[in-house]
Amino acid sequence: MEEEVKLLGAWPSPYSYRVLWALSLKDIKYEYVEEDLSNKSDLLLQYNPVYKKIPVLVHGGKPISESLVILEYMEETWPQNPLLPQDPYDKAMARFWAKFGEDKGPIFMAIFVTVGEEQEKAAKEAKEQLTILEEQALGEKKFFGGDKIGLTDIVLGWMAGWLDVIEEVSGLKLLEAETFPRLHAWVQRFKEVPGIKEQLPDRDEMLVYYKKKREMFIGSVKP
Amino acid sequence: MEMGVQLLGYWASPFALRIKWALKLKEIHYENVEEHLPDKSPMLLQYNPVHKKIPVLVHKGKPLAESLVIIEYIDEVWKHNPLLPQDPYQRAKVRFWAKFADEKCVPTMFKAFSKVGAEQEQAAKELRENLKTLESALEGKHFFGGETIGFLDIAVGWIGCWARMNEEVAGVNMIDVEMMPLLSAWFQKFLELPIIKECLPPQDKLLVHTKEFHKMLMAALT
Numbered sequence: 001m002e003e004e005v006k007l008l009g010a011w012p013s014p015y016s017y018r019v020l021w022a023l024s025l026k027d028i029k030y031e032y033v034e035e036d037l038s039n040k041s042d043l044l045l046q047y048n049p050v051y052k053k054i055p056v057l058v059h060g061g062k063p064i065s066e067s068l069v070i071l072e073y074m075e076e077t078w079p080q081n082p083l084l085p086q087d088p089y090d091k092a093m094a095r096f097w098a099k100f101g102e103d104k105g106p107i108f109m110a111i112f113v114t115v116g117e118e119q120e121k122a123a124k125e126a127k128e129q130l131t132i133l134e135e136q137a138l139g140e141k142k143f144f145g146g147d148k149i150g151l152t153d154i155v156l157g158w159m160a161g162w163l164d165v166i167e168e169v170s171g172l173k174l175l176e177a178e179t180f181p182r183l184h185a186w187v188q189r190f191k192e193v194p195g196i197k198e199q200l201p202d203r204d205e206m207l208v209y210y211k212k213k214r215e216m217f218i219g220s221v222k223p
Numbered sequence: 224m225e226m227g228v229q230l231l232g233y234w235a236s237p238f239a240l241r242i243k244w245a246l247k248l249k250e251i252h253y254e255n256v257e258e259h260l261p262d263k264s265p266m267l268l269q270y271n272p273v274h275k276k277i278p279v280l281v282h283k284g285k286p287l288a289e290s291l292v293i294i295e296y297i298d299e300v301w302k303h304n305p306l307l308p309q310d311p312y313q314r315a316k317v318r319f320w321a322k323f324a325d326e327k328c329v330p331t332m333f334k335a336f337s338k339v340g341a342e343q344e345q346a347a348k349e350l351r352e353n354l355k356t357l358e359s360a361l362e363g364k365h366f367f368g369g370e371t372i373g374f375l376d377i378a379v380g381w382i383g384c385w386a387r388m389n390e391e392v393a394g395v396n397m398i399d400v401e402m403m404p405l406l407s408a409w410f411q412k413f414l415e416l417p418i419i420k421e422c423l424p425p426q427d428k429l430l431v432h433t434k435e436f437h438k439m440l441m442a443a444l445t
Contacts, residue, residue: 068318072318096289
């Protein structure tokens with residue numbers, strides 16, 4: 001008997017979308033529960049007492065938190081349409097880059113919560129990470145995972161759906177096509193992948209959401 | 224005998240130590256290449272161009288960085304004496320807790336060691352709370368891995384050794400025996416295991432090293 005799958009998520013969290021994409025790519029039936037992060041449900045607090053955060057995947061009543069941990073669990077439980085390579089070394093490299101993408105997240109978000117000189121410094125740092133991704137992680141490959149998308153693509157997927165909104169709202173361009181042609185091409189390719197393209201957040205809605213958030217962070221400081 | 228395994232490490236690094244424990248538990252013969260930090264060898268820069276850090280495992284000429292990624296690789300290539308549990312849900316749990324220790328316990332431990340006054344007290348309080356949370360992962364077992372040690376034991380066990388040093392040098396309470404009796408007991412048991420103990424850096428040398436590092440950090444505060 002199939003054990004039921006539930007996802008506690010929140011729009012427009014990219015972490016939530018990572019799991020939505022994996023569920024989609026592996027063709028897994030699930031029930032989605034949208035959490036109001038300003039008023040967290042008892043269920044969320046019970047399922048993730050340590051962090052009290054989404055996403056949480058619940059499989060047969062057993063909760064798993066932390067998106068990367070969730071993705072690895074999904075890979076092992078539902079091996080169809082694999083997100084990780086078979087070869088142990090290639091698998092380790094995929095994990096290495098997934099961790100890199102995860103760890104560098106705050107550097108990109110820094111442009112969103114800063115202005116002026118601080119923001120320029122943050123942008124410089126972010127571009128250094130983009131250079132590493134462009135040249136060392138992606139290189140000549142179609143996707144970070146090779147010919148097909150994999151774990152690293154999913155972890156970096158926020159760059160495809162969110163980065164240009166963050167850039168617009170922050171008034172700063174990071175992923176310029178001329179400077180990062182491979183990443184730029186990857187973004188377009190990623191958005192077209194079946195399983196991903198049906199699960200991308202609405203751009204207009206995101207603009208409204210992130211504009212409001214930026215205003216909250218910046219207050220009355222004019223950029 | 225396994226050919227072609229090298230570990231680029233540093234004697235005082237807990238992250239290199241994790242790898243040494245993993246290699247030891249799997250009975251893998253390897254060549255230890257000691258980096259003389261803060262100087263970084265051309266080999267290190269070539270093998271880990273992204274982070275330029277140890278540990279780096281080199282197997283059949285191919286380098287890998289990030290200690291937990293390395294341990295999972297070791298577990299997959301050498302299947303005897305498994306480090307991670309077999310069951311996917313149990314694997315998810317140990318990965319979750321290893322991540323928690325690295326992301327929550329380690330930074331607060333560093334802060335409690337490198338700050339003074341109210342900031343230090345606050346960081347130490349947070350660290351103790353984080354360690355208390357980590358204790359719940361033991362679930363009343365002998366070790367995190369059950370009857371025998373596993374992935375999570377070797378991922379977090381070093382904290383017991385370094386915390387003791389840090390407590391002595393920085394004068395702050397980290398592993399509160401009353402607050403976390405089970406974790407305390409586990410640290411002691413784990414670090415006494417012969418296979419674990421023999422890989423630990425010489426304690427007197429580590430104490431000197433810790434004192435010097437602390438002096439540097441205190442000077443940077445003024």
